[in-house]
Amino acid sequence: MTTPTKTKAAPLAELKGDLAVLKEKFGDAVQPAEYEGVVIANDVLVEAARFIRDELGYRYLSSVTAVDYIQEGYFEVVYHAYRLEGGGPLVFKARTPRDVATVPSLVSVWPGADFQEREAWDLMGIRFAGHPNLKRILLWEGFHGHPLRKDWKEPYYEEEHKPFSSRWPSGHHVRAEDRVFWHDNVQYPLDWDPDQVEDTSDELLYIGMGQFARAETGELVEPKSLRTERLVVNMGPQHPSTHGVFRMVVTLDGETIVRLEPVMGYLHRNHEKIGERNMYLQNMPYTDRLDYICSMSNNLGYAIAVEKLLGIKPPERAEYLRVIMAEFTRIVNHLWAIGFLLNDLGAFFTPALYAIEERELILDLFEEASGSRMMCNYMRFGGVAHDVSDDWIARAKELVYNRLPRAIEELDRYLTHNELIKARCQGVGVLPPDLAVAYSTAGPVLRASGVPYDVRRAEPYSIYDRFDFDVAVRYNGDVYDRYLIRIDEMWQSLRILRQALDQIPKGEIQAGKKQYMIRVPAGQAYGRVENPKGELGFYIVSDGSPNPYRYHIRAPSFINLTALNEMCKGHKVADVVVILGSIDIVLGEVDR
Amino acid sequence: MDELRDLNTMPVPSELSNNVFVTTIDRFVSYIYNWGRKRSVWPMMFGLACCAIEMICAAASRFDIARFGSELMRPSPRQADLMIVSGTVTKKMVPQIVRLYNQMPEPKYVISMGACATGGGPFKEGYNVVSGIDKFIPVDVYVPGCPPRPEALLQGLLKLYEKIERQSVRAVPWYQRGESEAIPVPILGPDLIDPRRLPEIRARLAELRARQGASTETSS
Numbered sequence: 047m048t049t050p051t052k053t054k055a056a057p058l059a060e061l062k063g064d065l066a067v068l069k070e071k072f073g074d075a076v077q078p079a080e081y082e083g084v085v086i087a088n089d090v091l092v093e094a095a096r097f098i099r100d101e102l103g104y105r106y107l108s109s110v111t112a113v114d115y116i117q118e119g120y121f122e123v124v125y126h127a128y129r130l131e132g133g134g135p136l137v138f139k140a141r142t143p144r145d146v147a148t149v150p151s152l153v154s155v156w157p158g159a160d161f162q163e164r165e166a167w168d169l170m171g172i173r174f175a176g177h178p179n180l181k182r183i184l185l186w187e188g189f190h191g192h193p194l195r196k197d198w199k200e201p202y203y204e205e206e207h208k209p210f211s212s213r214w215p216s217g218h219h220v221r222a223e224d225r226v227f228w229h230d231n232v233q234y235p236l237d238w239d240p241d242q243v244e245d246t247s248d249e250l251l252y253i254g255m256g257q258f259a260r261a262e263t264g265e266l267v268e269p270k271s272l273r274t275e276r277l278v279v280n281m282g283p284q285h286p287s288t289h290g291v292f293r294m295v296v297t298l299d300g301e302t303i304v305r306l307e308p309v310m311g312y313l314h315r316n317h318e319k320i321g322e323r324n325m326y327l328q329n330m331p332y333t334d335r336l337d338y339i340c341s342m343s344n345n346l347g348y349a350i351a352v353e354k355l356l357g358i359k360p361p362e363r364a365e366y367l368r369v370i371m372a373e374f375t376r377i378v379n380h381l382w383a384i385g386f387l388l389n390d391l392g393a394f395f396t397p398a399l400y401a402i403e404e405r406e407l408i409l410d411l412f413e414e415a416s417g418s419r420m421m422c423n424y425m426r427f428g429g430v431a432h433d434v435s436d437d438w439i440a441r442a443k444e445l446v447y448n449r450l451p452r453a454i455e456e457l458d459r460y461l462t463h464n465e466l467i468k469a470r471c472q473g474v475g476v477l478p479p480d481l482a483v484a485y486s487t488a489g490p491v492l493r494a495s496g497v498p499y500d501v502r503r504a505e506p507y508s509i510y511d512r513f514d515f516d517v518a519v520r521y522n523g524d525v526y527d528r529y530l531i532r533i534d535e536m537w538q539s540l541r542i543l544r545q546a547l548d549q550i551p552k553g554e555i556q557a558g559k560k561q562y563m564i565r566v567p568a569g570q571a572y573g574r575v576e577n578p579k580g581e582l583g584f585y586i587v588s589d590g591s592p593n594p595y596r597y598h599i600r601a602p603s604f605i606n607l608t609a610l611n612e613m614c615k616g617h618k619v620a621d622v623v624v625i626l627g628s629i630d631i632v633l634g635e636v637d638r
Numbered sequence: 639m640d641e642l643r644d645l646n647t648m649p650v651p652s653e654l655s656n657n658v659f660v661t662t663i664d665r666f667v668s669y670i671y672n673w674g675r676k677r678s679v680w681p682m683m684f685g686l687a688c689c690a691i692e693m694i695c696a697a698a699s700r701f702d703i704a705r706f707g708s709e710l711m712r713p714s715p716r717q718a719d720l721m722i723v724s725g726t727v728t729k730k731m732v733p734q735i736v737r738l739y740n741q742m743p744e745p746k747y748v749i750s751m752g753a754c755a756t757g758g759g760p761f762k763e764g765y766n767v768v769s770g771i772d773k774f775i776p777v778d779v780y781v782p783g784c785p786p787r788p789e790a791l792l793q794g795l796l797k798l799y800e801k802i803e804r805q806s807v808r809a810v811p812w813y814q815r816g817e818s819e820a821i822p823v824p825i826l827g828p829d830l831i832d833p834r835r836l837p838e839i840r841a842r843l844a845e846l847r848a849r850q851g852a853s854t855e856t857s858s
């Protein structure tokens with residue numbers, strides 16, 4: 047077996063600021079880590095996390111992920127926490143030997159760690175002691191192995207890293223099926239008995255729900271005059287209102303929801319495993335397919351993360367182009383989200399048709415700039431792939447100054463004060479601000495709950511610090527506010543677009559030469575952007591080779607779903623559909 | 639059918655030969671029958687991944703699939719004629735897809751939309767990705783692209799019309815005697831299990847075990 051080379055730098059010599067405070071408080075249990083942050087000993091981890099949250103004020107846990115340092119023989123769990131007032135992260139880490147693979151769970155401190163820890167268990171095989179519900183989340187119970195471990199190989203495994211030398215061995219292509227032992231994309235463990243085939247993954251799920259339902263009996267929301275029975279109902283994965291292949295298992299008491307469990311992974315496409323075999327640039331088109339409505343801004347997030355490691359900055363014109371594309375994408379996404387929210391409310395397809403009509407116009411611009419309507423693959427490290435013409439700018443201006451304001455105005459006029467919409471949305475799916483923060487929700491969901499946190503302001507990237515715009519915020523945290531905030535954000539995006547389109551300078555669009563295979567200096571970086579759906583983060587560990595050693599995506603749709611149970615409890619089934627629509631998920635990003 | 643067959647072989651009386659369009663009955667019936675149904679193929683409202691977004695765009699005002707009579711997307715498989723497999727087929731999802739396919743009434747058709755549904759696409763090497771839906775259900779039309787543009791999907795639909803046009807009432811499987819067989823639903827075990835391939839899997843597993851017995855080297 048070839049193990050990847052892993053060159054680790056020496057730990058940071060000196061801790062500064064809050065890290066030093068942490069060190070002072072916990073003494074030897076806190077050690078400086080390489081590159082950034084500290085390593086906290088497992089026995090004080092929960093206590094330290096509480097300290098970080100309450101005393102140091104890092105109330106928002108953005109990302110939890112794990113890295114398999116196979117050569118050093120341990121797993122490292124990496125946490126990024128932020129202050130709501132803005133500023134950089136506090137990075138802390140926990141380590142566990144590979145054969146032990148257990149760290150304490152932080153769900154009791156940050157409930158938002160729930161799904162992320164389950165993901166780390168599922169894909170990396172790290173147990174989180176004290177986690178209330180440590181089940182697989184993307185794969186199914188019974189799957190053999192934990193795929194993101196560096197020594198786990200997929201059925202079509204060829205080599206550790208691309209480019210594969212075997213691509214065209216003798217001048218012709220070999221199908222992967224013909225190359226592998228099982229003649230298909232499957233593999234079975236040796237000790238498995240094929241005569242015992244039974245799919246029990248769902249049974250486990252239902253048993254779990256039953257137990258929980260009983261334990262929670264006291265918590266019923268509605269006064270009962272009728273004797274009702276509990277019922278477990280499945281919605282999805284094939285359901286017209288789940289926005290793709292998403293599944294919810296709900297326990298009902300009569301028609302009232304007692305508990306809801308999201309089941310996902312039906313579109314788990316293994317971005318991270320593939321991404322760690324790919325070269326850096328090869329991942330760019332894959333990011334398009336994460337949140338496939340917003341390919342441009344996904345590109346931006348990834349480019350920014352890698353540029354952090356490379357230490358380069360794109361030229362002015364490229365920065366402007368990036369902002370223009372990202373803000374157009376926000377409008378596209380919010381139009382789509384509002385159209386389909388209305389769909390979920392029962393206004394079947396008509397509002398969506400109006401939304402899609404405007405979206406098509408923006409897609410035309412994208413297509414002209416990048417060559418593709420949806421999968422733009424437009425950003426590069428240190429720039430963008432293609433320049434745009436003056437004519438393009440003129441047409442973009444026409445859209446931004448004339449057409450789009452009219453369209454948003456129209457949506458606003460017909461929908462915002464509509465009686466039916468108010469009746470169905472106001473007071474439904476309320477998420478109070480403290481819970482919104484605790485559950486690590488991001489983007490419109492967080493801001494509609496009264497927390498004005500926007501990465502563009504809190505930790506400005508690209509050239510967002512130059513533009514004049516407001517962070518939209520609404521205070522009720524219900525479905526209606528989550529609808530309104532999208533309208534607000536579209537107006538703000540138009541403001542940014544006007545400034546950017548007026549100011550864009552002429553010049554280069556790429557720093558340095560265009561490169562196919564870049565070498566990234568060893569290091570770790572967490573790059574994040576304010577995507578239309580929330581904070582999109584890329585955690586990248588580089589070992590100095592042309593391929594990322596670890597490539598993790600902090601997907602806003604995925605983490606926003608952690609709060610879904612909380613929002614749905616006590617509502618009716620019909621409301622679930624609307625609440626889900628108001629979170630605005632896209633399955634490519636939820637499941638990755 | 640027997641009467642039809644008799645009619646088929648009957649000569650056309652000479653006094654009518656100028657008034658009657660001579661064709662065989664089954665061709666004539668097939669023509670009417672296919673003409674009627676080909677322009678109202680109802681797809682199932684069923685999206686898997688990114689390609690589904692382009693499918694929705696095909697249904698929206700700019701591309702307007704209604705021009706071809708297919709705008710009625712049915713959320714229930716029981717009312718659908720066409721399954722557009724629009725996106726990446728994962729191992730976790732494929733049992734559901736096969737079940738949905740089995741639930742569709744005949745005649746039913748499948749369009750495989752995009753690189754993923756056709757052969758795994760950009761994600762083929764992924765451990766949770768099925769290398770093409772045609773490993774499990776029969777596909778009538780493949781539409782290439784990642785994602786295919788809405789126009790490409792519409793062309794796929796037109797290709798399907800051509801196929802429907804050529805079907806003969808007499809030969810189509812759903813008017814034959816007996817019931818058509820359902821496709822066995824795949825099972826999620828340690829990996830995806832296709833029940834039809836179980837004997838093969840058993841044999842290969844035995845082979846592997848024997849190999850492992852011979853050498854101490856582990857392989858999976």
Ligand code: SF4
Pocket residue numbers: 335687688689690724725726751752753754755759760783784785786
């Ligand atoms: S073919 Fe491309 S666009 Fe379609 S589902 Fe696959 S990755 Fe997405």
